[in-house]
Amino acid sequence: MTLVIDSLVKTFGTVRALDGVSFSVGPGEVFGFLGANGAGKTTTMRVCLDVLRPDSGSVTWNGVSNTELPRRTWGYLPEERGLYGKMRVLDQLVFFARLRGVAADAATRTVLEWLERFRIPDYRDRRAEELSKGNQQKIQFIAAILHDPDVLLMDEPFTGLDPVNVALLKDAFLEMRDRGKTLVFSTHQMDTVEELAESIAIVDRGRIVVAGPVREVRASTGRVFVHLAVAGDTELAWLADLPGVSVTRPGQDYTEMEVARDRDPETILREALDRGLRVTTFQIADPTIEQIFLEHVGPPPADERHLAAVAAVAAVAPAAPR
Amino acid sequence: MIRLRRTASAPASAPGSAPAPRSRPDAVPTRSGDRLFPNGAIVAQREYTQRVRSRTFVLGTIVLVALAFGAALIPVFTRVLDQQFSNKVAVYAAAAALPFDPLPLITTSLNGAGGGAGVAASPRPSASTGPAASPSTGVPANPEFTVTSVPDLEQARTDLRAGSYDGLIVISRTTSGDVRFEYLTDAAPDGRSAFYVRQAATAIALEDRLDRLSIPPTAQAELFAPVVFDVLPKDPNAPPKQSANDNISRSLTSNILVILIFITVITYGTWVATSVAEEKSSRVMELMLSAATPRQMLLGKVVGNGAAGLTQYFGILGAALVGIVLQGPLTALFVRGPTVEGASLAGLTPGVLAVFLVFFILAFALYSLVYAAAGSLVSRQEDVQQILTPLTFLSIAGYMAAIFGASDPTSTWVILLSYFPFTSPYVMLVRVIDGTVEPWEPLLAVVILVATIGLMLVVASRIYSAGVLLYGQRPTMRGLIAAARVRR
Numbered sequence: 001m002t003l004v005i006d007s008l009v010k011t012f013g014t015v016r017a018l019d020g021v022s023f024s025v026g027p028g029e030v031f032g033f034l035g036a037n038g039a040g041k042t043t044t045m046r047v048c049l050d051v052l053r054p055d056s057g058s059v060t061w062n063g064v065s066n067t068e069l070p071r072r073t074w075g076y077l078p079e080e081r082g083l084y085g086k087m088r089v090l091d092q093l094v095f096f097a098r099l100r101g102v103a104a105d106a107a108t109r110t111v112l113e114w115l116e117r118f119r120i121p122d123y124r125d126r127r128a129e130e131l132s133k134g135n136q137q138k139i140q141f142i143a144a145i146l147h148d149p150d151v152l153l154m155d156e157p158f159t160g161l162d163p164v165n166v167a168l169l170k171d172a173f174l175e176m177r178d179r180g181k182t183l184v185f186s187t188h189q190m191d192t193v194e195e196l197a198e199s200i201a202i203v204d205r206g207r208i209v210v211a212g213p214v215r216e217v218r219a220s221t222g223r224v225f226v227h228l229a230v231a232g233d234t235e236l237a238w239l240a241d242l243p244g245v246s247v248t249r250p251g252q253d254y255t256e257m258e259v260a261r262d263r264d265p266e267t268i269l270r271e272a273l274d275r276g277l278r279v280t281t282f283q284i285a286d287p288t289i290e291q292i293f294l295e296h297v298g299p300p301p302a303d304e305r306h307l308a309a310v311a312a313v314a315a316v317a318p319a320a321p322r
Numbered sequence: 323m324i325r326l327r328r329t330a331s332a333p334a335s336a337p338g339s340a341p342a343p344r345s346r347p348d349a350v351p352t353r354s355g356d357r358l359f360p361n362g363a364i365v366a367q368r369e370y371t372q373r374v375r376s377r378t379f380v381l382g383t384i385v386l387v388a389l390a391f392g393a394a395l396i397p398v399f400t401r402v403l404d405q406q407f408s409n410k411v412a413v414y415a416a417a418a419a420l421p422f423d424p425l426p427l428i429t430t431s432l433n434g435a436g437g438g439a440g441v442a443a444s445p446r447p448s449a450s451t452g453p454a455a456s457p458s459t460g461v462p463a464n465p466e467f468t469v470t471s472v473p474d475l476e477q478a479r480t481d482l483r484a485g486s487y488d489g490l491i492v493i494s495r496t497t498s499g500d501v502r503f504e505y506l507t508d509a510a511p512d513g514r515s516a517f518y519v520r521q522a523a524t525a526i527a528l529e530d531r532l533d534r535l536s537i538p539p540t541a542q543a544e545l546f547a548p549v550v551f552d553v554l555p556k557d558p559n560a561p562p563k564q565s566a567n568d569n570i571s572r573s574l575t576s577n578i579l580v581i582l583i584f585i586t587v588i589t590y591g592t593w594v595a596t597s598v599a600e601e602k603s604s605r606v607m608e609l610m611l612s613a614a615t616p617r618q619m620l621l622g623k624v625v626g627n628g629a630a631g632l633t634q635y636f637g638i639l640g641a642a643l644v645g646i647v648l649q650g651p652l653t654a655l656f657v658r659g660p661t662v663e664g665a666s667l668a669g670l671t672p673g674v675l676a677v678f679l680v681f682f683i684l685a686f687a688l689y690s691l692v693y694a695a696a697g698s699l700v701s702r703q704e705d706v707q708q709i710l711t712p713l714t715f716l717s718i719a720g721y722m723a724a725i726f727g728a729s730d731p732t733s734t735w736v737i738l739l740s741y742f743p744f745t746s747p748y749v750m751l752v753r754v755i756d757g758t759v760e761p762w763e764p765l766l767a768v769v770i771l772v773a774t775i776g777l778m779l780v781v782a783s784r785i786y787s788a789g790v791l792l793y794g795q796r797p798t799m800r801g802l803i804a805a806a807r808v809r810r
C-alpha cells in the first residue's frame with residue numbers, strides 16, 4: 001500500500017525537468033512536496049498520473065506499476081484550476097465521478113454531502129463560472145476525492161483560500177489521512193507543511209535535495225535558533241553585542257536569532273534577565289522548514305532559462321499576447 | 323506488458339495465491355483506461371448536452387429552422403407577392419381596332435388557363451373544335467386577374483394613376499395595319515402578368531392576322547395542331563438517354579448533397595476544435611486527463627458534437643419538409659390560379675440517400691478527428707480559426723473537385739480523388755449520383771475511409787495528448803511528427 005516513486009528522469013527538449021526523483025509514501029501518511037516554481041513538482045505528479053511518461057524510472061503503488069493502475073486510484077487537484085465554466089456544479093462533479101466509475105446516483109449523493117460540508121449547498125445548480133475562485137477550488141477538491149481514491153495528489157491545495165476555507169479543507173484533508181489514504185501535496189506555505197506533513201521532500205531543478213520525516217529534516221542541520229520576546233522592547237539592540245548570536249528575523253511578535261554551535265542558547269535568556277527585562281517568550285528551536293528550504297534552494301537560481309523552459313511545458317506560462 | 327485482470331470475484335483466500343492486502347476489494351488494479359466505454363460515452367453525453375443547451379446552439383437552430391421553413395415556402399411567397407400586382411386590368415380597344423372582342427381571350431390567358439402552352443393556345447377559345455384547342459374550361463371561380471373593358475382612354479389613364487386599376491392594356495393599329503399592344507403597369511416587365519399579357523397579345527394578333535388572310539376558324543384549328551415528332555436513339559437497342567431536364571436535376575441533387583457534407587464538416591468540425599480549445603484554455607483539461615484517456619476524450623467529443631450537429635440537421639430538414647408539404651395547401655389558400663411544380667431532385671433514390679448518409683457520417687468523423695487534434699495545439703479559443711484554415715482548404719478542395727468532377731465523372735483524376743479519403747466523401751458521392759460506378763467502387767472508398775479514420779484516431783489522440791499539455795508554444799511540424807510517433 002505504499003506509493004514508490006523511483007528515479008524518475010524526464011527531459012523536455014534540452015531541459016531536465018526531473019533528474020532522478022525518488023521518494024515513497026505509506027498509507028495514512030501525508031507527504032509534503034516542496035520546491036520553487038518549475039522545480040518539477042507538477043511534472044512528478046503528471047508522471048504519477050501517467051499523463052506524462054518518464055524517460056526512465058517508475059511509479060508503483062502497492063507494487064503495481066502506474067501504467068497498469070486504473071485511473072480511479074488517483075485523486076488529483078491540479079495546480080492550474082479549471083472547471084467547465086458553463087456547466088452546473090452538480091452536473092460536472094457527477095460527470096467527473098462517472099468517468100472514474102462511480103454510478104450517477106451514488107455520485108449525486110456524495111456530491112451533495114460534500115457541498116453541505118463545505119457550506120456551499122446552494123451552489124449545486126450554479127454554473128461554475130459564477131463562483132468565486134475560492135469556491136471553485138472547493139469544487140475541484142470535491143472532484144478530486146469524490147471517487148474515494150487511494151492516493152491523493154494535490155498541487156497547492158490551500159493557496160488562495162481564506163482562513164475559514166483553509167480550515168475546512170484541512171479537516172477534509174486530515175480525514176482522508178485517517179481513512180488510510182496516501183496523500184502527497186505540494187505547497188509554498190511552509191507553515192502548512194510543518195502542520196500537516198509527516199515527511200517532506202524538497203526538490204530543486206528536478207533533483208531531490210532533502211527528504212525525510214519533518215522532525216529529522218529539521219534536526220539534521222545541527223543549527224540552533226532562539227525565539228525571544230520581552231515586554232516593551234521589540235528592537236533588542238543589545239543582541240548585537242552578544243558573540244555567536246545573529247538575528248535572522250526581527251519581528252513585532254518575537255525576534256529570531258541563530259546561535260553558534262559552541263554557544264549555549266541559555267546565555268541569551270540569562271543576559272535578558274540580567275538586563276532586568278521581562279521575558280515573555282523564550283524558545284530554543286530547530287530551523288524551520290522555510291530556513292531549510294532557503295538553505296538548499298537558495299535565492300532564485302542564475303539559470304533562469306531552466307525555470308522558464310520548464311514552466312512553459314509545465315503549463316504555468318500564460319500565452320503571450322498577440 | 324503484463325495486464326492485471328480484475329480479480330475481485332476470485333476468493334481472497336484462494337489457496338496458493340497470495341493476494342496483497344488492499345483497502346478496498348474492488349480496487350484491484352485493472353487497467354480499464356484504454357477501453358473506450360463507458361468513458362467515451364460519458365464524454366460524448368456531456369459534449370452533447372452542453373452543446374445542445376448552449377445559447378449559440380439554441381439561437382442558431384431557431385434561426386436555421388426558420389430560414390429552412392421560409393426557404394421552402396419561397397415559391398408560395400413569390401406567388402402571393404406576384405398577385406399583389408395587376409389584379410385589376412383594364413382593356414381599351416381603339417374604335418374598330420379588332421373585329422372581335424379580345425376580353426375573353428385576355429381573361430383566360432391572364433388567369434393561366436393557357437399558361438405554359440404559350441402561343442400554341444387556341445387563338446379563339448370559343449371555337450374549341452380542333453385538337454389544338456385549349457380545354458379552357460373558362461376562368462376559375464376566383465380569378466387572379468379581373469379584366470374589364472373601358473370605353474374612355476383618358477379616363478382609364480387617370481383611373482390607372484389613381485390606383486383603380488393595376489394595369490391597362492391599350493389596343494390599337496399600327497400604320498402597317500397590324501395590331502399594336504401597350505401594357506401600362508408597375509409590375510416588372512418580365513413578371514408573370516407581363517408574360518401572360520404578351521401571350522394573350524400574341525394569340526390575338528395571330529387570330530387577327532389569320533382573319534385578315536380570310537382563313538376560317540376551322541382551318542385555323544388545323545393550323546395549330548401539334549406535329550408528330552419523335553426522338554430515337556442511334557442504336558435501337560440502347561437504353562433511353564436521360565433527358566436534359568433529368569441531367570440538370572441530377573447535378574442539382576449532387577450539388578446539394580455535396581454542399582451539405584461540406585457545411586457539416588466545416589461547421590460541426592469547428593465545434594469539435596473549439597470544444598477542445600475551450601477545455602485547454604479553461605485548464606479543465608488537467609482534471610480531465612487524470613480521469614479519462616485522450617482517445618476516450620477525442621472519440622467522445624466527435625460523437626457528442628456529431629450527434630448535436632445531427633440534431634440541428636434533423637430540425638432543419640424537418641422544417642424544410644414541413645414547408646414543402648405545406649406548399650400545396652398554402653398556395654391553394656392564398657394564391658388564385660393554378661399551382662406550379664417545384665424543381666424535382668432526380669437521382670435522389672433511396673440508394674443514393676443511403677450512400678450519402680454513410681459518406682456524410684464518415685466525412686464528419688474523419689475531419690472532426692483532425693480538427694480535434696488541431697484544436698489541441700492552440701492555447702486560446704481565438705487561435706482556433708487560424709489553425710483550422712489549412713484544413714478548411716483541404717475540405718474546399720474536395721468540394722471543388724466534386725463540383726468540377728461532376729461534369730466529367732469518368733476522368734482519371736476524378737476516379738483517383740474518389741478513393742482519396744479526404745476527398746472521397748465528396749467525389750465518390752458525385753460519381754454514385756451520376757450512376758457510372760460499379761457497386762464495389764463506393765464500397766472500396768468506404769473501406770479506405772474507415773481504415774483512415776482508425777489510423778487518424780491513433781494519430782490524432784497522440785497529437786492531442788501532446789498538444790493539450792502544450793501552452794504558449796507554437797507547435798512545429800517536427801514536434802507534431804514526433805508526437806504522432808510516440809506510443810502513449
